[in-house]
Amino acid sequence: MRQHGSVAPDLGAAMFAPQVLREYALLADGERGALVGSQGECAWMCAPHWDSPAVFAALIGGPGGYAVTPTARFVWGGYYEDGTLIWHSRWVTDDGIVECREALAFPGDPHRAVLLRRVLAVEGDARVRIALDVRTGFGRYQMSDVKCDDGVWSARSGPLRLRWAGAPGAERTDAGTLEQTITVPAGSSHDLVLEVSEQKLPGLASAEMLWGETEHAWSAVVPDIGAPAAPADARHAYAVLRGLTSASGGMVAAATMSLPERAEQGRNYDYRYVWIRDQCYTGQAIAASGPHPLLDDAVRFVADRLLEDGPDLRPAYTASGGRVPSEEALTLPGYPGGAVKTGNWVNGQFQLDAFGESLLLLSAAGRQERLETRHWRAIGQAAQGIERRWTEPDAGVWELHDGHWAHSRLICAAGLRGAAGIAPRRGSRRGGDRAAAGIAPR
Helix, strand or coil, X not given: CEXXXXXXXXXXXXXXXXXXXXXXXXXECCCCEEEECCCCXXXXXXXXXXXXXXXXXXXXXXXXXXXXXXXXXXXXXXXXXXXXXXXXXXXXECCCEEEEEEEECCCCECCEEEEEEEEEEEECCEEEEEEEECCECCCCECEEEEEEECCEEEEEECCEEEEEECCCCCEECCCCCEEEEEEECCCCEEEEEEEEECCCCCCCCCHHHHHHHHHHHHHHHCCCCCCCCCCCCHHHHHHHHHHCECCCCCECCCCCECCCCCCCCCCCCECCCEEHHHHHHHXXXXXXXXXXXXXXXXXXXXXXXXXXXXXXXXXEECCCCCCCCCCEECCCCCCCCCCCEECCHHHHCCCCHHHHHHHHHHHHHHHCCCCCHHHHHHHHHHHHHHHHXXXXXXXXXXXXXXXXXHHHHHHHHHHHHHHHHHHHHCCHHHHHHHHHHCCCCC
């Protein structure tokens, strides 16, 4: 590898303006997600958790970023490796072809994000500019205590610890960014490993080992979708859903926040949380293909919430099962056409249909023989929730004003019918499961 010094403008929105959303690739490891744009910029990542403040916030006009960008003119493209969220940014330049293989190390550590980037000189030498500026707290905290020991950088950003390997010749600019321009000889590669942690960092692992573990983990968790009607990209869809699903089993609605449904219409929200309804939809869709692990994840998360909260089931939770924080505005420019908001006002709503959706999910799991005793108790909790709160007004599927929405009550009726439909299938040994749930055997 040949190195060349370089100084460039600040990172973040000042250098990488927001792009149309389809031009970002999603990286995810179950505990957080990142978006990578066409210039090789990591324009969004919250760490260490889904709903933590962003460390890279260019997507919503904030500072901070992590870029690997060819120095020559280029045309951009890219692709995912089959059945994974391992992405290849691909640039055809004036001089050749450069790729950057990138992923969040998988499965994710709940306390530590590990972002892997491997520069590949596919045709000709690959000359790229590397720049890193971690800004925790939506840009509030710059990197501090920055030092390099044996070619590995360490630093702090607010409460988070940082470690960065692969850029031993980087220099720090006046703006605080670490920058280096390197040339990777044709046919070879160069690895970069960034770690962002809320705890003391473990011993340094090799990039080769981290890549190998990530490849193996993805191959183990994404099944062959063999249903006759399954679309050709079903494995990728499953990988995306798995990437959004945490160790708790909770699947966040999105990795992002404050992206407007329509410009200047006020409908932009923080979706970095788990909606019970969405979780149930996903589980039912998975069940239609087979008893795949994501079905068990959905059942576990929803059952846990029912057993903990019963008739007080909330419409949405954090990925760890906690309460969604209240909505709050931030003083950032935002994605064009939208304002920056964290938290979500769903935390003050009641949505009756969540009980019905939960029963439909658990019924689908029952048809796949995936229910245990505790799941039958959760069925009983959902049924009791419907009985107790049936006459109350709720916010409905579109989370509008409170009313007696027909959809909410129809879904509850469908859920009760689904649960009743699987009860007769239980054998004598499982009759105790029904009794524990308060469901009488027929």
